[in-house]
Amino acid sequence: MFGFLLGEALRDLRRAGRVAVSAIVLITLSLAALGAFWLLSSNLAEAVVQFRERVKIVVYLKREPSSGESRALVERVRALPGVAVVRYVGKAEALGTLKQVLGKDAAVADALPQNPLPASLEITPTAEGATLEGARALVMRLGALPETDEVGGGVEWMEQFAHGRRLLWLFGLGVGAVLAAAAILTVTTATTLVLHARRDEMEIMRLVGAPEHVVRLPLLLQGMMQGLLGAMLAIWLLVGCYAILGPRVEPLVRETLGLARLTFLRPHNVAFLMLAGTLLGGVGGILARGRAEP
Amino acid sequence: MIELHRVSKVYSVGPVKVPALSDVSFRVGKGEFVTLCGPSGAGKTTLLRLLYREEIPTEGEIEVLRQDVTALTRSQVAALRRSIGIVFQDAKLLPGRTVYENVAFVLRVLGTPRREITGRVFDALRAVGLSARAQAYPPQLSQGEAQRAALARAVARKPLLLIADEPTGNLDEGMAAEVIEIVRDIWAGGTTVLFATHQATLAAALKQRTLSLQNGRLLKDEG
Numbered sequence: 001m002f003g004f005l006l007g008e009a010l011r012d013l014r015r016a017g018r019v020a021v022s023a024i025v026l027i028t029l030s031l032a033a034l035g036a037f038w039l040l041s042s043n044l045a046e047a048v049v050q051f052r053e054r055v056k057i058v059v060y061l062k063r064e065p066s067s068g069e070s071r072a073l074v075e076r077v078r079a080l081p082g083v084a085v086v087r088y089v090g091k092a093e094a095l096g097t098l099k100q101v102l103g104k105d106a107a108v109a110d111a112l113p114q115n116p117l118p119a120s121l122e123i124t125p126t127a128e129g130a131t132l133e134g135a136r137a138l139v140m141r142l143g144a145l146p147e148t149d150e151v152g153g154g155v156e157w158m159e160q161f162a163h164g165r166r167l168l169w170l171f172g173l174g175v176g177a178v179l180a181a182a183a184i185l186t187v188t189t190a191t192t193l194v195l196h197a198r199r200d201e202m203e204i205m206r207l208v209g210a211p212e213h214v215v216r217l218p219l220l221l222q223g224m225m226q227g228l229l230g231a232m233l234a235i236w237l238l239v240g241c242y243a244i245l246g247p248r249v250e251p252l253v254r255e256t257l258g259l260a261r262l263t264f265l266r267p268h269n270v271a272f273l274m275l276a277g278t279l280l281g282g283v284g285g286i287l288a289r290g291r292a293e294p
Numbered sequence: 295m296i297e298l299h300r301v302s303k304v305y306s307v308g309p310v311k312v313p314a315l316s317d318v319s320f321r322v323g324k325g326e327f328v329t330l331c332g333p334s335g336a337g338k339t340t341l342l343r344l345l346y347r348e349e350i351p352t353e354g355e356i357e358v359l360r361q362d363v364t365a366l367t368r369s370q371v372a373a374l375r376r377s378i379g380i381v382f383q384d385a386k387l388l389p390g391r392t393v394y395e396n397v398a399f400v401l402r403v404l405g406t407p408r409r410e411i412t413g414r415v416f417d418a419l420r421a422v423g424l425s426a427r428a429q430a431y432p433p434q435l436s437q438g439e440a441q442r443a444a445l446a447r448a449v450a451r452k453p454l455l456l457i458a459d460e461p462t463g464n465l466d467e468g469m470a471a472e473v474i475e476i477v478r479d480i481w482a483g484g485t486t487v488l489f490a491t492h493q494a495t496l497a498a499a500l501k502q503r504t505l506s507l508q509n510g511r512l513l514k515d516e517g
Contacts, residue, residue: 004402200388201399207346208451209375210403212368 005214008201009221015197016190020226023186027230027280028237030179031273035238037172039265044165047257052130057123058152059142064091064119073147077121082129082138087122091115118149180280183230187223187284194222195288220285227281231274238265295455295486296322296345301354303340303510314340315510318354322488324454327481329517330490331497332507338490341507342459345488346378347371359454376404379448379485383460385440387432387447393419394428397447404451418450419443422476438469442476449480456480458489462496474500 013020065073070088077086089097094117099106123142128134143151195202198218205215246262253259265273303315315337322328330338343349344356347363356363359377366374387396397415406414419425422442432440441461448456458477462470474496481487491497497504506514 001402001405200386204386204388204400205403206372207348207375207380208400208404209372209378211372211405214403214405 001214005217006221008218009225012194012198012218012222013225016194016222019186019190019193023183023190023226023281023284024230024233026179026183026186027227027277028233030176030183030280031231031234031277032237033179034172034176034276035234035265035269035273036241037169037176038269039238039242039262041165041169041172042265042269043253043259043262044168044257046263047259048165050258052127055125055130055135056153057125057135057139057142059121059123059145059148060118060150060152061120061147062118062149063147065147070119073145074121077123077142077145080138080141082125082134082141083123084126084129085124089120089122091117091119094118094120180276183227183280184284184287187226187281188287190226191219191223191285191288195219219288220282223281223283223285223288224278225281226284227277227279228274229277230281231277234277235270235273295324295326295359296320296488297355297357298341298344299355301341301344301351301356303337303344303349304352313510315344315351318507318510318512320505320512320515322486325481325484325486327478327487327489327500327502329497329500329502329504330488330507331492331494331504333492335509336492336507337510338492338507339459340510342380342457342488342490345457346375346380376451377454379451379453379456381441381444381448381456381458381461383463385432385437385444387435387440387443389432392429392431393424393435393443393446396432396443397450400447401450414450415446418446421449421479422446423472436469437464438466438472441465441469441473445473445476445480449485453485455486455488458487460490460492462491462493470496 016023059077061073070090074086074088077083092115095109095115098117099109102109121142123138125135125138129138139151142148202215242262242264246264250261253262298321299319301315301318302313305312305314318337318341330341332338340349344351345358345363347366350364359374361370361374363371363374387393388399391399394415397418398411401411401414416425416428419428422445424439424442424446427435427439427443430439432443435443441464445461456477461477462473465473477487477489489500489502501517503517504514505512506516
């Protein structure tokens, strides 16, 4: 019976012709837009995670402590909430690092009359300490230490980056929703046309006593098939764009975001898009039925 | 099989009330052949539509196959219709499907197992003398052939009751005779038949019990 109903739905799809094609194209565009924003957003999210792992807060000290004082200071700071790792960097080590950075120009540092670099603490925050609120609280606590001269680094820029990612995701969702609404309307129109075309069939079905689900199911299936087809095309489009554009964009992504490579949508994202397309089509089919039937 | 008790049907067209049937009562027993005769507008089609619950009476009670048709739910209406074969004046064949597909379509939607369908379709087509035209499309059929295809579609399900609403209305005498002969054969097979016609001569020629309707009233029940 299901095979028969599916056959009827296919027959209806052929009947809807160009309107059905328009509906499929619109579903493809809406899901491709949603998928593209999803892809960008998930890669940005990955970049945020990596940045968070690398973020450091530096506490510059007023004076270089003795070795006993520095050990006690490190212990005290390690006990603060939001602190994962603390490393003491003495003046000499700081100068050595500077020389390494300067490379062949390291002689410039040797020419200095005295070491101008302060001793410092390099702090790696915990996951909570790396959020905007956690980092703010941690910076305040560190700033309140009597040994602290200045607190550098921070996560504000990273949170702005995360905020940007959320905005991008919302924008993508908005564009996807507008296109999805247009797709639903088109599927509804396509199904309404089919309904008019298959009025005779439905009348015969009702007159001979076909169960109501048999009368109605082909319409729903027809809408769902349009949706599924649209979703498959959208995924194919995304895969194509990813394969073509990915290698070209990756160097830029590596430089700016620090990601080794762009990752494609995960299987559950793809499954979601397929389901979303099928549901979009189904909703169109149901709306058309409601519009055209008593 | 069928029982109507003081049935009336009034259509409302805006503020205007149009009576289609008034105080109609009769009974049809199992296996009977009953002709429903009356001029156009007498209420024949309304009466038939009440029997398969395409309409609901304004007043009165209707029982078909031991069921109060006015009280049926949607699914019960569908179940009732599965026991009734209906044929119309305009055949109502699906133009995009062959004769075979038209008959098979009904069996498919009613969930008949696939392996039984071909046999049952050809049995029905043989019964109406149309097996040679199984692959023809409705626009390629004569009116008589179209009506026979509609009969095949109605009887392929082996209904207990056949409702024929002016099946010979558009046919010439020869074609009408063929259709009547087929209806008689169906009746001879044990199916109860309710046959509507506006042709009094045809009703008389059928020599069966005849219910005469005029202006929505049952004038005579004879034969």
